Amino acid sequence: MAIYEVYSHPALLRYKTSICTKATLFLLIVLGLTYIPPLLVTYKSQGFWIKLSTYEEQPVVKFQYQILMIATTSINGDYVAWSTFQNLNNLLGDSLRIPSVSVMEEDKNQDGKYDQMTFKLQLPLQSTEQVYSVNLILGFSYSLFRMSTFVMQSMAYIQHSSPLPGSLLYVNGDLKLQQRQPLSHRGLDTRYNVSVINGSSPFASAYDLTNIIGNYQERNVSTVLSWPSPLWMTGRAANSPFVISAVIRYPVEIITYQPGFWEMIKFAWIQYVSVLLIFLWVFERIKIFVFQNQVLPTVAVPVVKQHQS
CATH class of the missing domain: 1.10.287 (Helix Hairpins)
Structure with missing residues (x-):
């Protein structure tokens, strides 16, 4: 079987x-x-x-209407200047020149956050004056909220010089975040939420570009205006203003942070x-x-x- x-x-x-x-x-x-x-x-x-990690976020950027402008008007170093800080304007004396300024911030994708700013400054000049170099500081508020709440006062610095007198300086770039250290993954960070320029100071040293930029570069978190190259146009007509035109975008940033x-x-x-x-x-x-x-x-x-x- x-x-x-x-x-x-x-x-x-x-x-x-x-x-x-x-x-x-x-x-x-x-x-x-x-x-x-x-x-x-x-x-x-x-x-x-994981010691470091990254994430993407669209920052909340707003122009603070803080402006400091210095323009060299001769090869001998003569200059005219203007700012939104009354204490500095009082120190300028005959070098004070009040320009016409227009600003427009746009939210192109309708997400409640500004995406770019269009800035235009028209500097009146005398018939004997020419512009050979420009230094311009624009103040912004810059905030992040996705992980930690990070709030700071930042700036965009525009500088250009030429041996030829100009009629217009055009800049088109991005306001980029610079980090020397990662942000925290939670909490409130306001260590840099102070004005880049101490507009309440009556002393000229507070408005010196060397001091302003030097103190700003000591920050571990800051912003820098990144653009390919400025456009410097010559041939200004008599009695026409010198024009500074800038388009500044606020791009999505890759933020480095310390994981929890x-x-x-x-x-x-x-x-x-x-x-x-x-x-x-x-x-x-x-x-x-x-x-x-x-x-x-x-x-x-x-x-x-x-x-x-």
């Missing part, structure tokens, strides 16, 4: 031993070699903790488990070989399932 298999199922064996045996010591060593080396491997591979504890743990856990699975598979095969072949003496007890009638 032919014999055939009608049913099969795995048999479960429990290997038992007392506490102070070689089998217990072996099991403790296997547990240590299973869980500790993956931690060391992932840590030494420079991919365990739970974000670091989330990525560390993925790194650890991916290596741990390999060690679990290897040492499970080792344990099966050792106990099934009684390399270390243990008592094998079959587990019998109880069926209810």
Whole structure:
């Protein structure tokens, strides 16, 4: 009569031993070699903790109507200047020249945040005056809200000089964020929420470009106006104003920040488990070989399932 298999199922064996045996010591060593080396491997591979991370955000940028303009009007160093700070204007004396200024900020994608600013300054000149160089500082408020709330007062600095007298300086660029250190992942950061120019000071040193730019560059977070190259046009007609025209965009920025504890743990856990699975598979095969072949003496007890009638 032919014999055939009608049913099969795995048999479960429990290997038992007392506490102070070689089998217990072996099991403790296997547990240590299973869980500790993956931690060391992932840590030494420079991919365990995420120290820095990035995200994209459209900043909230607003022009603060803070302006400081200096224009050289002769090769001998004569200049005219103007600002929105009355204390500085009082110090300029005969060099004060009040221009006509127009500003328009636009929200092109209708997301509630300005995307660009169009700026135009018309500087009146005498018939004997020409413009050979321009220094212009524009003050902005700059805010980020997606992770930490970061608020600062920043600036755009425009400078150009030429051996030929000009009639127009045209600039088209982006107000870019510069970071020397990452931002926090949460909280309120207002350490740079102070005016770039101390307009309340009655001293001329507060309005010196060297001091203003030097103090601004010491910041760990700032903005810089990035443009390919300015357009300097010559041939100004008599009694016509010198014009500074600028289009400044506020682009989406890639922000660098320090991840929080739970974000670091989330990525560390993925790194650890991916290596741990390999060690679990290897040492499970080792344990099966050792106990099934009684390399270390243990008592094998079959587990019998109880069926209810």
